[in-house]
Amino acid sequence: MTNICFISSSGGHLQELASLRDLAKIFPSFLITERDQFNNITFGDKVYHVSQINRREKFFLIHFIKLFFSIFFIFIKERPSCIITTGALVSFPACILGKLFGAKIIYIESFARIYSPSLTGKLVYKIADVFIVQWKPLLKFYPSAIYMGGIF
Structure with missing residues (x-):
């Protein structure tokens, strides 16, 4: 049975992802996003909140490992x-763990990325089953990506 995991950071990434919420009405699904004070977007059968992290913070590696295990336990369930x-x-x-769990990965590069790739996009591009860009100039960085225009 198909069980879709929708995952993104809070803010604009989550707003973009929420434009796909109709899929969550068709398939069993759950949402993973960061816990923050402004986050009121939810969809899917279940919603999981994980701690927000920043790669520039002092204890990033510790927080990243904690995040990794939080997502691991969600995926076990x-x-x-x-x-x-x-x-x-x-x-x-989530994409790394998803691969280990045998899940297909669909990555949609942020709408805000018009001329340069994101760090996450560059990392996930190597393992994504489907990689979608919303702007044609990004095809130069992601040659096997699919251009689909904006998802808004």
């Missing part, structure tokens, strides 16, 4: 068959 993400940092460990 939910067993996603597909992961759909718009990034950013929170999605990288």
Whole structure:
């Protein structure tokens, strides 16, 4: 049975991902996003909140490992068959773990990325089953990506 994991950081990435919420009405699904004071977007059958991290913070590695294990335990429970993400940092460990769990990875590069790739995009591009860009200039960085225009 298909169980879709929608995952993204909070803010604009989550707003982009929420434009795909109609899929969550068709397939069993769950959402993983960061916990923050402004986050009121939810969809899917279940919503999981993980801690927000920043790669420039002092204890980033410790927080990243904690995030990795938080997502691991969610995946043990939910067993996603597909992961759909718009990034950013929170999605990288999910994509790695998803591959280990045998899930298909669909990555959608952020709408804000017109002329240069994101760090998460560069990392996930190597493992994504489907990589989508919303702007044609990004095809120069992601030659096997699919250009689909904006998802808004």
